[in-house]
Amino acid sequence: MLTVSGKCLSCHPQKVEGTKNGKNYSFTKHRCCIHHPQSGMDPIYINTGETPLIPDKFYKIMVRTRPYTVGSGESKEARVELLTYKDHPPQEINPPAAK
Numbered sequence: 487m488l489t490v491s492g493k494c495l496s497c498h499p500q501k502v503e504g505t506k507n508g509k510n511y512s513f514t515k516h517r518c519c520i521h522h523p524q525s526g527m528d529p530i531y532i533n534t535g536e537t538p539l540i541p542d543k544f545y546k547i548m549v550r551t552r553p554y555t556v557g558s559g560e561s562k563e564a565r566v567e568l569l570t571y572k573d574h575p576p577q578e579i580n581p582p583a584a585k
Contacts, residue, residue, distance in 0.1 A: 490568070491546040491579060494539040495529055500567040520545065524582060530562035534569045537575050544581045 491581055497518040518539045521529035525573060532549055539545055552567045 487571075488549045488551070488568075489546060490530065490532065490549055491544065491582070492520040492525070492529075493544050495521055495539050496541055497539045497570060499536075499538065520547070522582075530568060532570060534570045534576060535572065537570065539576060544579050545576045546579045547576040583585040 497516050499514045499516050502511075502513055502515050513536055515536060516534045516538045517531055518534050519529050520539075521527075521530055526579045532547060534547070548571050550571060552569060553564060554567060555562050555564055557563050
């Protein structure tokens, strides 16, 4: 289990609809951009499920990884998706003190 903390730069909702076991379902999932301003790292995207984050607020998020590949044959590329745990929703935290 990884823990990520930082400022939410943006949150993008996406409507999901489908059928499972003969029953229709519909919900909105969110993909949020998180950046810790003092880390010196690039922003990362985390799929937060049905939990929207508020831009410009700071969060501590427990994440899990899901590896997957895109492409086929020689052009296959490995990627990693970051997802939140359903039982551990993102927690709003105080912004870090400026240096």
